[in-house]
Amino acid sequence: MQLLKERIERDGRHLGGGILKVDSFMNHQIDPLLMRSIGDEFARRFRTLQPTKVLTAETSGIAPALAAAMALEIPLVFARKHQPVTMAETPLRETAASHTHGKDVELLVSPEYLSPSDRVLILDDFLATARTLHALVKLVQQSGAQLVGIGAVIEKSFEGGRKALTSLKVPVESLAVIERFEADQIVFEGHIVN
Amino acid sequence: MQLLKERIERDGRHLGGGILKVDSFMNHQIDPLLMRSIGDEFARRFRTLQPTKVLTAETSGIAPALAAAMALEIPLVFARKHQPVTMAETPLRETAASHTHGKDVELLVSPEYLSPSDRVLILDDFLATARTLHALVKLVQQSGAQLVGIGAVIEKSFEGGRKALTSLKVPVESLAVIERFEADQIVFEGHIVN
Numbered sequence: 405m406q407l408l409k410e411r412i413e414r415d416g417r418h419l420g421g422g423i424l425k426v427d428s429f430m431n432h433q434i435d436p437l438l439m440r441s442i443g444d445e446f447a448r449r450f451r452t453l454q455p456t457k458v459l460t461a462e463t464s465g466i467a468p469a470l471a472a473a474m475a476l477e478i479p480l481v482f483a484r485k486h487q488p489v490t491m492a493e494t495p496l497r498e499t500a501a502s503h504t505h506g507k508d509v510e511l512l513v514s515p516e517y518l519s520p521s522d523r524v525l526i527l528d529d530f531l532a533t534a535r536t537l538h539a540l541v542k543l544v545q546q547s548g549a550q551l552v553g554i555g556a557v558i559e560k561s562f563e564g565g566r567k568a569l570t571s572l573k574v575p576v577e578s579l580a581v582i583e584r585f586e587a588d589q590i591v592f593e594g595h596i597v598n
Numbered sequence: 599m600q601l602l603k604e605r606i607e608r609d610g611r612h613l614g615g616g617i618l619k620v621d622s623f624m625n626h627q628i629d630p631l632l633m634r635s636i637g638d639e640f641a642r643r644f645r646t647l648q649p650t651k652v653l654t655a656e657t658s659g660i661a662p663a664l665a666a667a668m669a670l671e672i673p674l675v676f677a678r679k680h681q682p683v684t685m686a687e688t689p690l691r692e693t694a695a696s697h698t699h700g701k702d703v704e705l706l707v708s709p710e711y712l713s714p715s716d717r718v719l720i721l722d723d724f725l726a727t728a729r730t731l732h733a734l735v736k737l738v739q740q741s742g743a744q745l746v747g748i749g750a751v752i753e754k755s756f757e758g759g760r761k762a763l764t765s766l767k768v769p770v771e772s773l774a775v776i777e778r779f780e781a782d783q784i785v786f787e788g789h790i791v792n
Contacts, residue, residue, distance in 0.1 A: 408714070417766050418688060419683070419684065423683055423684060424684075426682050426684075427682075427685065427708065428710065431682075431684075432671065432675065432676065432678065432684075432685065432707075432708055432711065433673050433674070433675045433708075433710075433711040434664060434667065434674040434675075434676070435649075435673055436667040436668040436671065436673070437668070437671060438666070438675060439664065440668055443749075443766050449659045452707045462656070462661070463656045463678070466657070466664075467660060467662060467664050467674075469635065470628060470630060470660075470661050470664060470665075471664075473628065473630040473632040473778075474631070474634055475633060476634070477630065478630075479627050479628060479629055479630070479659075480627070480628045480630060481626065481627045481628075482626065483629070483733075483789070485627065486658070488621075488625075489611065489613070489617055490617060490618075490619040490625075490626075491621065491626065513626075514621065514626055516622065516627075516629075517621075517626065517627040540691040541792075
């Protein structure tokens, strides 16, 4: 997705250690028009799989997943990290290691909102090690729903997460794939940019 | 906002103690079309104040605030509860007591994304005691930006939060105002519904 790559080139910053700062447009400050385009692109790539629900994890997944849910006109469910008093007493639970927070987090989904008749599209901001995505996949499996696809806004292919998802035999789509960082340079799959 | 009130009547549930469960369409599962209508309504009510940024708090504020930011075509900033490694070293900080989680939470905003030239519209899912909204107001004040308005999707007027905001002398708008609960009945300002 060219618009996204250009934005990452312009405003993303490699902080070292493979950490990409995109919080000026994606996960602290959000550009809503870019987010709408991201949602439209996810919808374009996944619509034929006829998903009935989008599933993501709080917090950073919510914006792109909501934009996609708007374009697909299907509900979004976001897995919560803590159980609010309003949640069903026995939610589905999975544990995921968090890259950016440095500790394990639990992901909770109420069984009210994922059922065996659902066709689930999992979306998140990053595909890196895929630990969060994996926890979401396991939540879908627990619910008895059918997983139909997985999408990420930005993939860091050097972290190997995609390989861990291939056994699921569903389409895995990333809108921008970063192959590696070279000092200050962000190297996308296929070509080098500053 | 009639559409919203009808949805609350149909799918909201009073769990007792003034707690309203709306997680089938607003803060766990999200109806993206309702959310778009909510965003459009916020935009209609606040556009003339010429906001340059929408500010909310993670997690449940993100969806309605993003929908409004999309309609207003201005960036959304969401205050974070934890400092990710990508955040500026010295974020603006305020503490807010959380109603649904039962403990104090810290809200953090990077000073990169709120500046004295900004005109800030604060949006959140609920206006109840207004503790979260108050913490957001203090973040705006810390940044030197100008607060131009405050909006909530659902107000529980019996919790008195609106009174605590009047000294700010900015418009405070809620899209649905619940006056009280009577057992299973949700009583909106002005009329009774089941």
